[in-house]
């Protein structure tokens with residue numbers, strides 16, 4: 339357990355209210371009507387849990403143990419059959435075709451290898467299962483913002499627990515072998531990581 343992971347966990351918790359303001363309406367739309375087994379990668383402090391219905395089986399894959407107390411607190415009193423693990427998204431340790439839904443919000447920017455991770459998520463999803471995502475992504479290549487994202491990447495990765503500000507996550511999702519991928523682009527106005535995608539990839 340590193341000091342930087344501890345600091346990152348507390349910093350993330352401080353941003354929870356802002357997250358609800360920025361993403362709340364989109365999460366209500368994206369997570370509506372979920373049922374069955376949901377695997378959430380990198381759930382952080384549990385900022386998505388208020389948007390998930392009771393009655394789910396929820397498996398949280400959160401490698402940073404400093405997030406776990408926050409998650410346990412948010413799970414308390416909920417009728418969610420929860421299992422919290424430290425396995426990373428690129429190597430979940432879960433069986434093939436065990437999940438109806440995988441959730442990823444602001445995590446695919448941080449996984450070490452995006453293509454391998456998407457292959458792993460596809461493996462654990464049932465046929466017809468869905469990966470639901472909200473991710474910040476690289477700005478278009480011919481923009482000053484992309485140049486800024488590339489230039490800041492080394493420092494940003496250090497400060498933000500491995501996050502790549504310039505990842506072409508939408509393109510990676512399209513080539514990852516899902517039967518369908520659809521997403522909308524939107525801007526949050528956040529510095530450096532304003533461009534986002536929100537959508538669904540179906541196995």
Ligand SMILES: C[S@@+](CC[C@H](N)C(=O)[O-])C[C@H]1O[C@@H](n2cnc3c(N)ncnc32)[C@H](O)[C@@H]1O
Nearest residue numbers: 379380381382385402426427443444445448449
């Ligand atoms: C920016 S935070 C986002 C947390 C939460 N999903 C949210 O929307 O606020 C990134 C999260 O991904 C986790 N993470 C980093 N690398 C990971 C990996 N390889 N597999 C799974 N989670 C990872 C971090 O510990 C952190 O909780």
